[in-house]
Amino acid sequence: MDNDSERPYDETEHARRAGSFGSHAEAYAEYRPSYPETAVRWALEPVAGEDVVRVLDLAAGTGKLTEVVARLDAEVVAVEPDPEMLAELRRRLPDVPTHLGSAEEIPVPDGSFDAVVVGQAFHWFDVDRALPEIARVLRPGGVVAALWNLEDDAVSWIAGLKEVSESSLPSARKWRDQRGFPDHPAYSDSEVAEFQHRQRRTTDSMVALVGTHSQVIVKDEVDRAQLLARIRGYLRARTETASGEFDVPMITGVLRAIRV
Ligand SMILES: C[S@@+](CC[C@H](N)C(=O)[O-])C[C@H]1O[C@@H](n2cnc3c(N)ncnc32)[C@H](O)[C@@H]1O
Numbered sequence: 114m115d116n117d118s119e120r121p122y123d124e125t126e127h128a129r130r131a132g133s134f135g136s137h138a139e140a141y142a143e144y145r146p147s148y149p150e151t152a153v154r155w156a157l158e159p160v161a162g163e164d165v166v167r168v169l170d171l172a173a174g175t176g177k178l179t180e181v182v183a184r185l186d187a188e189v190v191a192v193e194p195d196p197e198m199l200a201e202l203r204r205r206l207p208d209v210p211t212h213l214g215s216a217e218e219i220p221v222p223d224g225s226f227d228a229v230v231v232g233q234a235f236h237w238f239d240v241d242r243a244l245p246e247i248a249r250v251l252r253p254g255g256v257v258a259a260l261w262n263l264e265d266d267a268v269s270w271i272a273g274l275k276e277v278s279e280s281s282l283p284s285a286r287k288w289r290d291q292r293g294f295p296d297h298p299a300y301s302d303s304e305v306a307e308f309q310h311r312q313r314r315t316t317d318s319m320v321a322l323v324g325t326h327s328q329v330i331v332k333d334e335v336d337r338a339q340l341l342a343r344i345r346g347y348l349r350a351r352t353e354t355a356s357g358e359f360d361v362p363m364i365t366g367v368l369r370a371i372r373v
Contacts, residue, residue: 130327131237134174135197137325142175142201144322146262148232152308152365153181156258159371160227169226169250171216172234176202178260179209182230190226192219216243224252233283235259235368240295248299251372257300258369263288265309265362270353277347279340281326285364292368300370308367311360316348319361 134141160166166187170179173191175198182189183206191206193199194215203211214220216231216238229247231238247257263285266272275282285307294303314322320341323329329337348354 130331133327133330135195137330138175138197138201140321141325144318144325145177146312147177148181148260149308149310149365150181152260152367155306156230156367156369157228159256163227167226168228168230171229171231173202174198176206178230178232179206217246219246219250221250223249226250227255229257231259233261244297248372253372255372256369258367261288261366263364263366265364268362270351274347277343278323281323281328288366294368294370299372301373303368303370306367308365310363312363313358314361315358316345319348320345
């Protein structure tokens with residue numbers, strides 16, 4: 114659902130890409146989009162009545178989602194397995210408590226959170242281990258929510274860009290085909306919502322964004338440079354993006370389920 118998988122599943126490639134982000138942590142923090150507050154509010158709505166909502170941002174990366182949760186006055190803790198991503202988060206959000214850890218082994222006590230949120234990362238988890246582990250750290254009635262920022266490829270220049278990018282752009286259409294958490298007895302059925310937003314970009318920042326996608330990070334230098342040059346050429350040739358700044362139409366897709 115991220116920048117993935119029109120190819121057959123390859124476990125080694127999956128692990129290599131899941132662990133690739135740290136080498137581009139600074140660019141990630143600079144160029145990846147944030148999440149609309151409305152989407153995060155919807156994710157947390159089932160636990161919104163609490164005096165203090167305790168939220169775990171799992172796979173927090175450089176803190177894109179952490180920062181939005183913190184703005185909503187929730188008490189947020191970030192967990193992330195990549196030391197370089199976590200270092201970037203700590204630099205940007207020094208007041209947020211953090212732990213090195215993964216979705217399969219979350220270093221916090223049982224029942225200690227009202228909500229677990231996951232931004233752009235649920236597809237990296239070993240779900241057979243992660244779903245019970247997330248259930249362990251949630252209190253009964255707590256919520257797990259997964260969010261994805263997706264370029265809206267119903268728009269023709271985005272669909273074209275996706276083709277040129279060799280699928281490295283997250284696809285709203287593909288997300289709609291796949292959405293729903295896998296069934297698990299610890300959770301209610303999934304609920305789904307979508308939120309529209311826009312990102313202001315230039316050719317340079319759009320190319321830099323694509324350069325932070327795992328599928329592009331793991332390419333060798335020559336292939337990577339060629340791909341990014343093709344994207345730059347495409348953006349310069351399209352009327353929608355040829356001159357100066359432009360808006361990228363985005364959809365934030367959210368799944369949530371209640372810990373029963
Ligand atoms: C695309 S980034 C998303 C970061 C952040 N949540 C955001 O919204 O920008 C994916 C993150 O998932 C982390 N990750 C990969 N495999 C993981 C796992 N098994 N458990 C927890 N985090 C994982 C990576 O280190 C990376 O920081």
